[in-house]
Amino acid sequence: MNNYKHLKNVLDYNIRKMAEVRSIFCQNAETDFIRNRKLTFETTIKNIICMETASLKDELLKLNDYSIETPTASAFIQARDKIKAEAFKTLFDNFNAKTHCDKLYKGYRFIAIDGSELPIDNSILDKETTLLKHGGKNQTYSAYHLNASYDLLECTYDDLIIQGKAEMNENDAFCKIADRYKGNKAIFIANRGYESYNGFEHVNKTGNKYLIRVRDIDSRHSITQSFGPYSDEEFDLDVFRMLTLKQTNMTKVCKQLYKFVPSNARFDFMSKEDPWYELNYNQLNLIFEKPAFVIS
Numbered sequence: 001m002n003n004y005k006h007l008k009n010v011l012d013y014n015i016r017k018m019a020e021v022r023s024i025f026c027q028n029a030e031t032d033f034i035r036n037r038k039l040t041f042e043t044t045i046k047n048i049i050c051m052e053t054a055s056l057k058d059e060l061l062k063l064n065d066y067s068i069e070t071p072t073a074s075a076f077i078q079a080r081d082k083i084k085a086e087a088f089k090t091l092f093d094n095f096n097a098k099t100h101c102d103k104l105y106k107g108y109r110f111i112a113i114d115g116s117e118l119p120i121d122n123s124i125l126d127k128e129t130t131l132l133k134h135g136g137k138n139q140t141y142s143a144y145h146l147n148a149s150y151d152l153l154e155c156t157y158d159d160l161i162i163q164g165k166a167e168m169n170e171n172d173a174f175c176k177i178a179d180r181y182k183g184n185k186a187i188f189i190a191n192r193g194y195e196s197y198n199g200f201e202h203v204n205k206t207g208n209k210y211l212i213r214v215r216d217i218d219s220r221h222s223i224t225q226s227f228g229p230y231s232d233e234e235f236d237l238d239v240f241r242m243l244t245l246k247q248t249n250m251t252k253v254c255k256q257l258y259k260f261v262p263s264n265a266r267f268d269f270m271s272k273e274d275p276w277y278e279l280n281y282n283q284l285n286l287i288f289e290k291p292a293f294v295i296s
Contacts, residue, residue, distance in 0.1 A: 007099060010095060010098050010099055011049075011091075011095055013098075014091055014094045014095050014098070015042055015045050015046060015091065016042060017094075018041075018045070018087065018090065018091060018094075019040070019041045019042040019045075022041040025041075025083055025084050025086065025087035025090070026041070026082050026083065026084065027081070027082050027083070027084060028082070032082040033079075033082065037079075038069070038071050038075075039071050039075060039076060039079040041083070044076070044079045044080060044082075044083060045083065045087070045088075045091070047059075047060070047063050047076065048080060048088075050063060051063070056073045056076065056077075057073050060072075060073060060076055092157075092160070096156070096157075096158070099156075100154070100156065101154065102154070102183065102184050103151070103153035103154045104153070104184060105153060107184075107185060108184075108185050108186055108187050108209070109151055109153065109154075109183060109184055109185070109186040109187070110151065110152040110153055110186070110187055110189060111149050111150070111151060111152070111158060111181070111186045111187065111188050111189065112149065112150045112151075112152050112188075112189045112190070113147065113148070113149045113150075113173075113174055113177060113188060113189070113190045113194060114147075114148065114150070114190065114191060115145055115146060115147050115148075115168075115170055115173075115193070116145075116146045116148070117143050117144075117145055117146075117165070118143055118144040118145070118146055118162075119141075119142070119143045120142050120143055120144065121142065122139070122140055122141060122142050123142075124142045125140060125142070126142075126164075127164075127166060127167075128164030128166060128167055129142045129143060129144060129164040129165050129166060130142045130165070130166055131143075131165055131166050141165070142165065143165040144162050144163065144164060144165060145162070145163045145164070145165055145168040145170075146160060146161075146162055147160065147161045147162075147163065147170060147173035147174070147177065148160040149177050149181075149188075152189070158181075158183070159177050159180060159181070161173040161176055161177060170193045170194050171194065171195075171196040171198060171199055171266070172266075173194075174188075174190060174194045174196070174199045174202070175198060175199055175202040175268070178199065178202045178203045178206055178208070179202055179206065181206060181208070185207065185208055185209075186208045186209075187208065187209045187210065187211055188203055188208060188209070188210045188211070188212075189210070189211045189212070190210070190211075190212045190213070191212075191213050192213050192214060192215055194212060195212045195213070195214040195215075195223055196223065196266075197223065197243065197261070197267055197279060198266050198267050198268055198269075199212070200212075200279075200281055201267075201268075201269055201277075201279070202268070217285065224283060233285075234285055235283070235284075235285045236282065236283070236284050236285075237282065237283045237284075238280070238281075238282055238283075239279075239280070239281055239282070239283050240278070240279070240280050241257070241258065241259040241279045242257060242258050242259070242276060242277070242278060242279070243258075243259050243261050243267065243270065243276070243277040243278075243279050244258055244259070244260060244261065244270075244275055244276050244277075245260075245261055245263075245270055245271075245272065245275035246260075246275050246276075247260055259279070
């Protein structure tokens with residue numbers, strides 16, 4: 001069977017099965033989608049998935065073959081608002097479960113994690129999505145931030161976390177994706193912005209590995225800046241530090257052994273009762289046209 005047709009059939013099947021228990025995914029289980037209307041639970045889900053970038057009215061006309069009986073934009077919005085966001089996560093997971101086929105390299109999946117900004121209407125003002133853009137006009141800006149994990153060998157998305165732009169935290173998203181991962185052994189690959197001691201250990205705790213680019217070793221904002229001195233050449237080093245919440249004379253003097261973690265830096269594996277943690281990782285410095293630095 002044509003692969004596209006197979007995937008479409010799997011998607012349609014999953015939507016039909018969800019429609020059979022639609023009350024689970026509706027805001028009001030007793031009243032939503034109980035009447036026989038054009039915009040059923042199933043058609044509303046499909047319309048949302050298939051929409052592109054034109055106006056809502058134009059998209060609805062296109063999806064309904066420009067029929068004079070095309071639902072209005074208002075009717076669609078009302079139907080869309082009846083469906084919980086969790087419905088789409090369920091559909092995503094169920095579709096992946098029925099189409100997933102591991103492709104491994106030396107026993108590992110390659111899972112890349114990256115973020116993308118999704119601008120929304122700037123008239124939407126809330127604490128989750130809205131920022132004040134400083135500059136000449138001090139305009140508000142509203143958006144969501146999508147953190148997605150992608151299987152580089154299979155060419156499929158594996159997981160995603162959506163955050164409001166005003167509350168986005170790529171380190172937190174990385175940790176959650178690593179914790180939720182249940183597949184074969186994997187190497188998590190990420191760019192700058194996702195690096196943190198906390199993220200490294202969340203991956204280690206799952207028994208997987210990571211390869212993460214960080215800021216240049218000479219940058220004062222690099223998380224590895226205090227672990228030098230480093231060679232100007234390419235290098236591959238094993239690093240050990242005892243992380244601690246305590247600031248004592250010993251930890252201040254022996255910086256080549258101890259690394260103080262301030263209270264505003266999240267690290268989930270220490271507490272006041274247990275303020276010490278052994279951190280081990282490998283540092284790799286590769287020199288390209290522009291110096292790059294990654295951790296694995």
